[in-house]
Amino acid sequence: MTEVLLLGRRAVREIARYPEATIPTLFIPLFFLVVNIGQVSKTFPSSTPFLKGEGYAAFQLPVSLMFAVATATTGLAFVTEIDLGYFDKLLVAPVRRSSIIFGRLAADLVRGIGASTAVLLVGLAFGVSIRSGVGGAIVIVLLAALFGVAYAGFGVLVALRTRNVQATQSSFLLFFPLLFLTPNFVPFERLSPAMETLARINPVSYVIVGLRSLVIDGWKLGELGVCFAVIAGLGVILTGLSLRVIATYDR
Amino acid sequence: MTATGADETTPSPAELPSGMSNGMDANETDGHAIAARGLQRTFKGGIEAVRDLDLTVSRGEVFGFLGPNGAGKTTTVRMLCTLLPPTAGSASVAGIDVVADAAGVRRRIGVALQEIGLDPVQTGRELLQLQCGLYGITGQRGRERTEELLELVGLTEAAERRTKTYSGGMKRRLDLASALVHSPDVLFLDEPTTGLDPASRMTIWEEVRRINGDGATIFLTTQYLEEADQLCDRLAIIDGGRIVAEGAPEELKAEMGHDVVTVSLDGADHAATEAALCELPGLERVAAEPNALALYIENGATAIAEIVRCLDSESITVGAISVARPSLDDVFLKATGRRLEGSGDDGEETQEGER
Numbered sequence: 001m002t003e004v005l006l007l008g009r010r011a012v013r014e015i016a017r018y019p020e021a022t023i024p025t026l027f028i029p030l031f032f033l034v035v036n037i038g039q040v041s042k043t044f045p046s047s048t049p050f051l052k053g054e055g056y057a058a059f060q061l062p063v064s065l066m067f068a069v070a071t072a073t074t075g076l077a078f079v080t081e082i083d084l085g086y087f088d089k090l091l092v093a094p095v096r097r098s099s100i101i102f103g104r105l106a107a108d109l110v111r112g113i114g115a116s117t118a119v120l121l122v123g124l125a126f127g128v129s130i131r132s133g134v135g136g137a138i139v140i141v142l143l144a145a146l147f148g149v150a151y152a153g154f155g156v157l158v159a160l161r162t163r164n165v166q167a168t169q170s171s172f173l174l175f176f177p178l179l180f181l182t183p184n185f186v187p188f189e190r191l192s193p194a195m196e197t198l199a200r201i202n203p204v205s206y207v208i209v210g211l212r213s214l215v216i217d218g219w220k221l222g223e224l225g226v227c228f229a230v231i232a233g234l235g236v237i238l239t240g241l242s243l244r245v246i247a248t249y250d251r
Numbered sequence: 252m253t254a255t256g257a258d259e260t261t262p263s264p265a266e267l268p269s270g271m272s273n274g275m276d277a278n279e280t281d282g283h284a285i286a287a288r289g290l291q292r293t294f295k296g297g298i299e300a301v302r303d304l305d306l307t308v309s310r311g312e313v314f315g316f317l318g319p320n321g322a323g324k325t326t327t328v329r330m331l332c333t334l335l336p337p338t339a340g341s342a343s344v345a346g347i348d349v350v351a352d353a354a355g356v357r358r359r360i361g362v363a364l365q366e367i368g369l370d371p372v373q374t375g376r377e378l379l380q381l382q383c384g385l386y387g388i389t390g391q392r393g394r395e396r397t398e399e400l401l402e403l404v405g406l407t408e409a410a411e412r413r414t415k416t417y418s419g420g421m422k423r424r425l426d427l428a429s430a431l432v433h434s435p436d437v438l439f440l441d442e443p444t445t446g447l448d449p450a451s452r453m454t455i456w457e458e459v460r461r462i463n464g465d466g467a468t469i470f471l472t473t474q475y476l477e478e479a480d481q482l483c484d485r486l487a488i489i490d491g492g493r494i495v496a497e498g499a500p501e502e503l504k505a506e507m508g509h510d511v512v513t514v515s516l517d518g519a520d521h522a523a524t525e526a527a528l529c530e531l532p533g534l535e536r537v538a539a540e541p542n543a544l545a546l547y548i549e550n551g552a553t554a555i556a557e558i559v560r561c562l563d564s565e566s567i568t569v570g571a572i573s574v575a576r577p578s579l580d581d582v583f584l585k586a587t588g589r590r591l592e593g594s595g596d597d598g599e600e601t602q603e604g605e606r
Contacts, residue, residue, distance in 0.1 A: 002384065002389070003384070003385060006381055006384040006385065007381075010370070010373065010377075010381055013372065013373070013377070014370075014372045017372050017413075018372065081370070084366070084368070084369070084370070084371065085364055085365075085366030085367060085368040085369075086368045086369060086370050087368075088334060088362075088364055088366070088368055089362070089364075089368030089369075089382075089429070090385075091334055092332050092333065092334055092357055092360075092362045093357065093382070093385040093386065094354055094357040094358045094385070094386065094387075095385050250329075250334060250335050250336075
């Protein structure tokens with residue numbers, strides 16, 4: 001555990017010292033939030049049934065949160081370390097290889113909390129109110145950050161497999177279909193049948209629905225439970241695969 | 252304590268590739284800091300980087316591993332450091348098998364690889380403190396050890412700077428310090444002076460001598476013959492993945508059994524000069540060098556008069572004629588059939604003409 005904390009602290013320090021690596025990841029979600037609200041808010045006024053009296057910004061906020069936390073930053077950090085030779089230095093130290101990944105993911109949690117808090121604050125500035133209150137806002141931030149940690153496993157997987165910056169950067173592109181084949185603009189039932197089918201089999205949909213429930217509905221434990229289960233499942237699968245790759249790295 | 256009791260990547264005997272034994276006999280590792288037997292590494296595509304390598308390094312020795320680029324030096328080091336599993340054969344470091352107990356080996360070794368392994372975002376002090384922590388040296392002890400090492404490698408004043416601002420020599424010294432945090436029994440230095448200026452190279456040499464004086468065994472790979480000559484108690488020359496010569500530098504040079512007389516051609520015809528000298532008594536062989544001939548001959552000093560007589564009789568005028576004792580470069584040439592890149596010949600291919 002000590003080694004995870006040591007490596008995590010180093011990774012957090014890296015985030016703090018390279019804000020230019022984090023700030024651009026906030027630009028896209030905030031841009032989407034502003035543009036989507038500007039374009040669609042008249043089409044979906046707060047009287048729209050699925051908004052339940054909230055503005056469209058409240059409906060969109062979870063999508064922006066997901067965008068803010070799903071990055072390839074950790075994967076890219078691994079590729080850089082491999083290129084620099086520091087990764088070998090860590091591998092040859094008497095620490096568990098899994099700690100090298102968990103240290104980075106710990107930093108992802110910190111980054112995710114920071115990024116989702118920033119997006120949430122912008123949402124509040126746009127008039128979003130969180131039905132589930134302050135406690136709900138904290139849960140939103142934590143769930144979004146945890147999703148970022150879970151998704152980071154994919155970037156790590158690509159980074160360790162390919163050891164290539166371009167491939168690792170491209171891994172982020174996969175998130176676009178995952179994010180847009182969801183009820184991101186309208187609820188499931190307002191989607192076309194084909195889109196609805198795709199959205200219903202896309203696990204990311206349930207993370208959005210869970211976060212959205214905290215914003216628009218309040219505490220809906222069923223949707224929250226599914227949301228958490230999806231995040232946990234993604235985390236276990238993607239981190240598990242990353243751990244497997246690092247365990248057999250150069251072997 | 253951060254060091255792990257068991258390493259999740261250490262394969263069980265049943266998981267080992269065929270042809271690879273799990274562990275060496277106690278007799279084979281006795282008294283040796285490093286012992287390898289039949290070590291092999293074949294990469295994808297069938298590239299045999301290291302072939303059937305046998306090696307022993309005694310405790311407290313500075314052992315040089317000499318070879319050109321691509322000879323298999325780094326692959327051997329990576330296998331001995333547990334970064335790369337052997338395809339076949341076995342090896343132990345500090346008496347511990349590198350495959351069966353990789354974590355045990357890691358606790359006993361320090362490693363400074365060819366690519367300087369530094370995190371550019373951290374300061375020198377932070378990097379060493381982290382390294383101490385990874386070896387279980389935490390708290391006040393970790394801070395003290397960090398300061399000791401910074402002092403040792405002359406980086407105390409630069410300790411608060413990020414490592415990306417360091418010069419090549421400073422980076423090397425910090426990398427070396429980071430390999431020393433736990434006072435390792437065996438220190439692997441993979442081309443520690445490559446790319447350094449002469450002054451920085453001398454500093455590293457002094458460090459290597461001091462660390463060895465403190466009792467550590469040092470396994471040093473290098474492309475520099477002078478470095479091997481200066482630092483190593485024994486050395487092995489590796490070429491094409493195989494060890495082609497092994498011994499103390501002086502022994503290897505003595506085994507050459509001849510002197511090297513260099514005849515500067517200075518415009519004289521190469522073939523005619525070689526033909527004029529090829530019947531010299533005691534001549535072992537002639538090697539063509541850029542604008543010169545190297546004569547490997549017994550008793551070079553007395554042979555000079557005969558060389559001059561032979562050239563005069565053929566009316567061949569040459570430049571300077573010099574005599575030298577065999578160097579490691581000559582040992583390398585004899586063992587591999589070519590000069591070592593970076594040994595002073597700028598990597599120029601030398602054609603060897605056996606008499």
